[in-house]
Amino acid sequence: MVWRGPETWEETALHSSGLISIDWGTSAFRAYLVGADGATIDQRRSALGILSVPAGGYEATLAEAIGVWRALDGALPILMSGMVGARQGWREAPYAPCPAGLTEIGAAIVAIDGGALGPIGLVPGVRRGDGDAEPDVMRGEETQILGAVAWSGRADETLVLPGTHSKWARVADGRIRSFSTYMTGEIFAALKGHTILGRLMNDGQGSGEGFAEGVRAATRLSAPGDLLHAVFMTRSLGLFDRLSASELSDYLSGLLIGAEVLAGSAGAPDGAIVVGSPGLTERYLKAGALLGLKLRAAPEDCVPRGHLALLDGWRARAL
Amino acid sequence: MVWRGPETWEETALHSSGLISIDWGTSAFRAYLVGADGATIDQRRSALGILSVPAGGYEATLAEAIGVWRALDGALPILMSGMVGARQGWREAPYAPCPAGLTEIGAAIVAIDGGALGPIGLVPGVRRGDGDAEPDVMRGEETQILGAVAWSGRADETLVLPGTHSKWARVADGRIRSFSTYMTGEIFAALKGHTILGRLMNDGQGSGEGFAEGVRAATRLSAPGDLLHAVFMTRSLGLFDRLSASELSDYLSGLLIGAEVLAGSAGAPDGAIVVGSPGLTERYLKAGALLGLKLRAAPEDCVPRGHLALLDGWRARAL
Numbered sequence: 237m238v239w240r241g242p243e244t245w246e247e248t249a250l251h252s253s254g255l256i257s258i259d260w261g262t263s264a265f266r267a268y269l270v271g272a273d274g275a276t277i278d279q280r281r282s283a284l285g286i287l288s289v290p291a292g293g294y295e296a297t298l299a300e301a302i303g304v305w306r307a308l309d310g311a312l313p314i315l316m317s318g319m320v321g322a323r324q325g326w327r328e329a330p331y332a333p334c335p336a337g338l339t340e341i342g343a344a345i346v347a348i349d350g351g352a353l354g355p356i357g358l359v360p361g362v363r364r365g366d367g368d369a370e371p372d373v374m375r376g377e378e379t380q381i382l383g384a385v386a387w388s389g390r391a392d393e394t395l396v397l398p399g400t401h402s403k404w405a406r407v408a409d410g411r412i413r414s415f416s417t418y419m420t421g422e423i424f425a426a427l428k429g430h431t432i433l434g435r436l437m438n439d440g441q442g443s444g445e446g447f448a449e450g451v452r453a454a455t456r457l458s459a460p461g462d463l464l465h466a467v468f469m470t471r472s473l474g475l476f477d478r479l480s481a482s483e484l485s486d487y488l489s490g491l492l493i494g495a496e497v498l499a500g501s502a503g504a505p506d507g508a509i510v511v512g513s514p515g516l517t518e519r520y521l522k523a524g525a526l527l528g529l530k531l532r533a534a535p536e537d538c539v540p541r542g543h544l545a546l547l548d549g550w551r552a553r554a555l
Numbered sequence: 556m557v558w559r560g561p562e563t564w565e566e567t568a569l570h571s572s573g574l575i576s577i578d579w580g581t582s583a584f585r586a587y588l589v590g591a592d593g594a595t596i597d598q599r600r601s602a603l604g605i606l607s608v609p610a611g612g613y614e615a616t617l618a619e620a621i622g623v624w625r626a627l628d629g630a631l632p633i634l635m636s637g638m639v640g641a642r643q644g645w646r647e648a649p650y651a652p653c654p655a656g657l658t659e660i661g662a663a664i665v666a667i668d669g670g671a672l673g674p675i676g677l678v679p680g681v682r683r684g685d686g687d688a689e690p691d692v693m694r695g696e697e698t699q700i701l702g703a704v705a706w707s708g709r710a711d712e713t714l715v716l717p718g719t720h721s722k723w724a725r726v727a728d729g730r731i732r733s734f735s736t737y738m739t740g741e742i743f744a745a746l747k748g749h750t751i752l753g754r755l756m757n758d759g760q761g762s763g764e765g766f767a768e769g770v771r772a773a774t775r776l777s778a779p780g781d782l783l784h785a786v787f788m789t790r791s792l793g794l795f796d797r798l799s800a801s802e803l804s805d806y807l808s809g810l811l812i813g814a815e816v817l818a819g820s821a822g823a824p825d826g827a828i829v830v831g832s833p834g835l836t837e838r839y840l841k842a843g844a845l846l847g848l849k850l851r852a853a854p855e856d857c858v859p860r861g862h863l864a865l866l867d868g869w870r871a872r873a874l
Contacts, residue, residue, distance in 0.1 A: 417784060419784075431742070460773070467738055492783065499784065
């Protein structure tokens with residue numbers, strides 16, 4: 237099959253108000269077919285993250301996943317975000333520096349020739365600025381943030397994207413002004429899997445009280461180093477039968493998430509938007525409720541929403 | 556060989572002002588032959604911690620290690636501390652509750668019949684009190700603390716015993732009033748060995764600047780949860796070439812130790828005594844100097860000093 241449609245992703249953006257939206261991370265692939273009204277018509281998920289794609293195999297992997305959609309509409313725009321744009325991905329899309337909004341990120345989209353799939357736009361990640369004392373990067377989350385902000389309709393927001401490496405981001409005037417990574421998920425896994433804390437844990441169904449206890453324990457910390465002590469309480473409370481074995485994992489989870497939410501939401505009196513998987517989002521909302529903070533869940537389709545906002549922004553500037 | 560000396564460890568205490576002092580932990584064994592003047596005459600170390608002792612093999616293992624000393628003086632007192640007194644050790648010595656000093660800990664010493672070695676005194680661990688919101692225990696450290704306090708000559712002290720599980724203890728009127736465990740060493744190992752942070756690290760000889768940078772970073776934290784973000788800087792500073800690969804491990808060490816020292820020493824205007832291995836003690840003293848805190852190193856023989864103080868206390872009460 238030879239491509240006979242528009243030559244650039246910008247042309248495809250003018251062709252159609254629908255979209256094929258791709259979120260291609262390290263260990264997961266997700267694609268959305270989005271109609272002209274912005275609603276998701278169909279979606280695909282797989283474990284074919286970029287670590288699982290054979291050398292030179294990006295185009296074939298993508299064609300396999302979205303070939304049917306492409307056959308339905310030969311010139312729908314395709315936008316991709318995530319680690320697929322990292323140096324070790326399909327093509328590197330250099331990071332846009334903060335502050336970065338629809339204009340800056342849209343201007344830094346990298347064009348890929350998708351062969352029989354036609355032109356593809358590759359959304360760059362975002363990095364904190366050169367003079368910043370705390371360098372940090374994101375790739376994929378910038379699109380979710382743009383989608384969540386488009387959903388909220390407010391140009392000033394605090395957002396958290398929980399996960400292995402949680403990101404807390406500040407958006408001002410519609411642009412990502414700064415963000416910080418919290419290793420909460422990976423630290424939880426390392427403590428549970430590779431320290432003495434995991435030994436007393438029993439992964440039976442907890443009552444939820446362990447999680448609440450952990451969040452409350454987070455509020456009693458004062459010095460930053462207190463966390464090094466507080467995690468050990470997971471063991472002591474188990475040894476002294478103050479918490480049952482089935483509550484200990486949730487206690488550690490609540491302690492770490494509580495500490496993260498308190499730190500990340502500092503200076504955000506209007507609360508924050510949570511952009512994450514349903515399970516993690518529920519934990520963060522529960523922690524927020526216990527802490528008296530206004531956390532609200534973003535819809536699950538923030539990636540296609542972010543891509544649509546980028547296309548809309550591009551059209552608004554082009555027309 | 557049949558024992559023909561004193562029948563109890565208390566009688567041996569009256570017999571001699573010397574001592575055979577044993578520190579028997581989970582993974583290490585250490586013994587000191589102490590002369591009448593309190594000086595260490597000889598010592599033995601091995602990796603025969605209680606996890607390596609075969610079932611029923613405590614007496615034989617100890618006889619193998621100190622049999623020569625016992626042959627020199629048939630009735631020197633023998634005192635043991637550490638996990639050898641845990642439920643999974645030779646005999647359980649129930650914890651003495653805080654506040655616990657020479658009198659309380661001395662009164663809770665458990666007598667063991669050492670067969671051909673004669674009577675042995677087993678020093679109990681210490682636990683925080685029943686009504687305490689934060690249950691915690693120590694076993695072995697109580698003897699080091701008593702030894703360090705005997706060395707300092709002051710009845711009110713703050714002490715840190717750095718390690719896999721660091722202990723910070725407050726001594727008031729010569730008694731351990733409270734203490735807290737910080738998982739600093741084990742968290743460092745888990746982060747380095749089982750998270751993304753270890754991947755950029757190169758264990759070449761650092762300049763020491765990485766450690767100092769980490770300690771300084773600890774002073775810039777404000778919320779407890781900031782630590783979940785700060786550890787990630789180990790990766791970001793490496794990725795952005797702000798720290799060389801050989802400094803990253805020391806940076807993480809400095810960050811965690813700095814945070815621990817700031818938290819543990821809060822409310823201790825007179826500083827603290829560091830009781831640990833020479834290598835770790837040097838790191839803590841360096842962190843203290845960078846933080847403007849008065850940390851001072853205890854001598855290495857705090858275990859026999861603690862045992863001597865327990866014997867002296869017992870004699871003072873007995874005579």
